[in-house]
Amino acid sequence: MTNRLTEVLSKKDLNKDDIIFLLGLNLQNQEILFKKAYEIKDKYVGRKTYFRGLIELSNICNKDCLYCGIRHSNKDTKRYNLTDDEVLRAVKYALDKRWSSIVIQAGELTNSTFTNRITSLIKKIKSFSSNPPGITLSLGEQSEEIFQEWFDAGAHRYLLRIESSTKSLYEQIHPKNELHSFENRLENLNRLQKLDYQTGTGVMIGLPSQTLEHLADDLIFMRDFDIDMCGMGPYIEHKDTPLYQYKNLLIPIEDRFRLSLKMIAILRIMMKDINIASSTALQTIHTHGRELALMAGANVIMPNITPVKYHENYALYKGKPTISEETDEYVQDLERHIHAAGDTVGYGVWGDPVHYFTRKAK
């Protein structure tokens, strides 16, 4: 091990130079970083992986993010909306498996038909079982009133990625208008934290013209914001999006994968007791990519339990898996790989981020 690596890994706080150094580690030294991150995970949150059943409620979206396959202007995507029954069936599946938490994700809408429906759906899910699941929402930017209404209905976690914490890069990957403003995104994250949600954010890794310095700033942003949860993963180009024209500027997909694992490991070292999700995008690159991330410090996996016939229409990026993750065979295989990574599955508990409670106790 190099002297610098030993020194950096033994520091109490990492500065920006340290983070850039760690992001640049070669194949051999990155293993040392992952080992350190796994030790920290073991010590602070335990060698447990929590499942959240991911329900992709709808791909109808008002936004036009330049990287995303379900952006409003992509007329090649067939739009869908699950029925309440389909949602409840998926919830039942998760509960039967004792996963105990679900994530509801959808394209971004703010009209009252949509927001009222979410409120009623949260209530239905909460009253559906005597042992209701923890509910995470991933439904984009909303007013304070709506965030509050959903919280009161029973949702207690929210994921809203900052995508990039560097304003200029954020603006390169979003249209330049009020609907896609960087300041609004920040404001929304603040709102969520203020309303007492367990607040999660994240970024895409390997965007065109993104540097290690940008990524280091992203990690520092997460630390400064004091997030409870993070979900981040590689950017994967989608041919029906404007950002696709820059595909020649991208680093190889394998490098985006490795960089994502390093981001996870460094974040684990910086924020020891948060929950870190192993993103679906990692699985797109390697069948067992999500399990590799567990060994680098992640502790949450979100198996997709959306009815399989809708999967092809929720293609945020190229090659997003369209397999069913709700067959017994699949789940057993996933569990085998989780065990091989050194973890066990946290069944029957919500698996809230420890950090939320230590942050509140401060």
Ligand code: 5AD
């Ligand atoms: N590659 C990787 N991640 C993507 N997302 C959207 N499009 C892509 C893409 N092309 C991610 C965004 C968003 C989340 C729901 O999916 O980070 O916040």
